[in-house]
Each structure stands twice: as C-alpha cells, then as structure tokens.
Amino acid sequence: MNIIETHAHLYSEQFKPDHSEALHRAAAAGVGTILMPNIDHGTIDAMLELEAQFPETCHAMMGLHPCSVGPEFEKELYLLEDWLSKRPFVAVGECGIDLYWDKTCLPQQQEALRAQLRLAKQYDLPIVLHTRSAFEEAYELVAEAQDGTLRGVFHCFSDGLAEAERIIGLGFKMGIGGVATFKNGGLDKVLPHIALEHLVLETDCPYLAPVPYRGKRNEPAYLPLVLHRVAALLGLAPEAVAEATTRTAQELFRLA
Numbered sequence: 001m002n003i004i005e006t007h008a009h010l011y012s013e014q015f016k017p018d019h020s021e022a023l024h025r026a027a028a029a030g031v032g033t034i035l036m037p038n039i040d041h042g043t044i045d046a047m048l049e050l051e052a053q054f055p056e057t058c059h060a061m062m063g064l065h066p067c068s069v070g071p072e073f074e075k076e077l078y079l080l081e082d083w084l085s086k087r088p089f090v091a092v093g094e095c096g097i098d099l100y101w102d103k104t105c106l107p108q109q110q111e112a113l114r115a116q117l118r119l120a121k122q123y124d125l126p127i128v129l130h131t132r133s134a135f136e137e138a139y140e141l142v143a144e145a146q147d148g149t150l151r152g153v154f155h156c157f158s159d160g161l162a163e164a165e166r167i168i169g170l171g172f173k174m175g176i177g178g179v180a181t182f183k184n185g186g187l188d189k190v191l192p193h194i195a196l197e198h199l200v201l202e203t204d205c206p207y208l209a210p211v212p213y214r215g216k217r218n219e220p221a222y223l224p225l226v227l228h229r230v231a232a233l234l235g236l237a238p239e240a241v242a243e244a245t246t247r248t249a250q251e252l253f254r255l256a
Contacts, residue, residue, distance in 0.1 A: 001030040001242040003227060004249040005220045007094070007128065007155050007175055007202035008034050010058065011046040014206040014217055023054060025221035030242070033255060034220055037061045037094035037128055037155075040068035041079055059255070063093040063116055066109045066130055067101065073108055077115050084123055090253045092120040093128025094155060097141075100133040110141060117145040120152065126252050127152035128175075135159055139166060146170055151252060156204055161190050168198050173252060175202040178210035178218060181229045191233040196244045200252065201226055 005026070015022055026034065036047050038061055051058045062083050064076045084092070095116040097109045120127040131138040131154060142150065154167050157174035167174055176199050179185040191199075201223055203209075209218035210225040224238075227245070231238040249255065 001224070001227075001239060002246055003029075003031050003201060003223055003242050004246050004255070005031050005034040005203060005223050006153065006200045006249050006253070007037055007177070008205045008220050009039070009207075010034060010036055010205065010220065011043060011050045012206055015219075019050060019053075022219050022221065023057060025219065026223075027057075029221040029224050031220045031223050032057060033249075034058050035061065035090055035249075035253065037065075037091075038063050038080070039065045039094075040076055044079075044083070059090045059253075061091040061093045061128060062089045063091075063095040063128065064112055065094055066096050066098040066112070066134075069105055069109045069112045073112050077112060080116075081119060084119060084125075089125065090255070091126045091128050091152070092116050092123070093126075093152075094130045095127065096130035097134035097138045098130060098132045099137065106137065110137070113138065113141050114145070117141065117150065121145070121147075121149055124149070129154050129172075130156070132156075135163055139163075139170075142170060142172070153200060153252070155202060156208070158185060158187065159190075160186070161193055164190055164194055164198075168194075173198055173200050173248060175200055175204075176230055177202045177204050177226055178208040178214070178222070180226055180233070181210040182214065183211075188233055191230060192235075196234060196236065196241065197248060199230065199245055200249045201230070201245045
C-alpha cells in the first residue's frame with residue numbers, strides 16, 4: 001500500500017540519531033511520502049536539511065505554531081512570509097490556536113492565525129490547523145476567512161460529530177492519527193458517520209503514538225496502525241482507505 005503521512009515532525013531532536021532508519025522503516029511500511037509541518041524559526045534549518053537530504057520523500061510546510069506565538073511573534077511572521085516568497089512549500093502550517101497550556105496569548109494567536117490564513121490564500125496553499133482546546137476559536141477565524149479559495153486540514157482531529165460536520169461544511173479535511181486507536185479517544189463514535197473522502201492520515205510524530213506503542217516515540221512507520229483502525233471503524237478494506245486517503249492528500253497538497 002502507498003500511504004501519505006500528512007503530519008510528521010521528523011526533523012525533531014528525537015529523530016536526530018536515526019532519521020535514515022526511521023525513513024527506511026516508513027518505506028517498508030508503505031509510507032513513501034512524508035509532509036513536515038514547521039514550528040518556528042528554530043526548526044526551519046533542520047526541517048529543510050532533512051528535505052534536501054530526502055527530497056523524494058520529505059516535503060516541508062512553512063508556518064508558526066500557536067505555542068510559539070510570543071511577544072515577538074511579528075518577527076516570526078515576517079520570517080515565514082519571506083520563506084514563502086523564496087521557494088515552494090506544500091502548505092502553510094502548522095498554525096492555529098492552542099489554549100491547553102496558556103490562555104493569555106489568545107489575541108496574539110488570533111492575529112498570527114489571521115496572518116497565516118491570508119498567506120495561504122495569497123500563495124494558494126492549503127493550511128494545516130492546530131486547534132488544541134480551541135476548536136471554536138480557530139473555527140471562527142477560518143470560517144471568517146473562507147471565501148471559497150481556502151483549503152486545508154484540521155490536524156489531529158479528536159472532536160465530536162458536530163465539529164466534524166462543521167469542518168466538512170468549510171470544505172476542509174480532518175487529519176486522523178493515533179487518537180483513533182485509543183480506547184477512550186472518542187473517534188469510534190465519530191468516524192463511522194464520516195465519508196472517507198474527508199479524511200487524511202497522520203502520525204504527528206514523535207507525539208501521540210498509536211496503540212500498542214502509546215507512550216513511546218511515534219514515527220511514520222506506525223501510520224498503518226492508524227489506517228487499519230480507520231478501516232475497521234468504517235467497515236472498509238485497508239486497501240480502500242489507503243487508496244482514498246492517498247488520493248485526497250495528493251489533491252489537497254497538490255503532490256505529484
């Protein structure tokens with residue numbers, strides 16, 4: 001099976017000792033394309049170096065993570081805008097709103113997200129959204145910006161059916177990862193009611209490893225575990241899920 005990994009922090013320090021081995025394991029598992037979201041200025045070099053080393057497999061996004069939105073976030077935005085003007089990326093991201101750890105920076109996170117929504121439209125790129133403990137706040141800004149040209153993914157989707165239907169109504173996709181395999185993850189009550197065409201697959205590695213690796217370092221080679229869980233919940237063959245999610249990711253991110 002050919003599976004596209006739509007969200008992997010493969011450039012992170014946790015993979016520094018074994019980038020190549022992780023990529024070999026991914027290829028052996030049928031994961032031949034890996035999309036890498038940026039975090040902030042501190043991750044750009046490592047991400048682009050990995051892309052340059054493995055250009056057939058690794059593809060970079062450019063964005064500012066909401067947890068990196070601080071007092072000088074405007075400088076971060078200028079930097080990412082400069083990068084977007086210099087070379088191609090597969091998406092703007094990851095960006096969004098995160099109120100899990102800290103609610104005091106909400107106005108700055110909102111401003112940063114609005115700016116990145118504008119950049120996604122300006123460069124005709126999909127946007128990859130992080131919405132931890134902040135679905136309503138992020139959804140509101142995306143809906144406000146949606147003029148029929150925006151497209152993208154609500155990454156690490158773990159909300160309910162009502163939220164899923166609102167995402168679909170915006171014309172966006174949902175990124176499904178390891179949470180789908182968790183006993184109390186809640187997606188067993190949502191995914192059976194969602195058409196496969198609205199889903200893409202991701203690991204969000206090194207975070208959120210699927211069962212039976214929960215609590216350990218996640219990696220792209222574990223993506224088939226997510227695929228098989230999605231297939232079981234939808235009552236479909238794994239091959240059908242692989243084919244459909246690959247096609248959706250290729251169209252959304254305009255991959256060759």
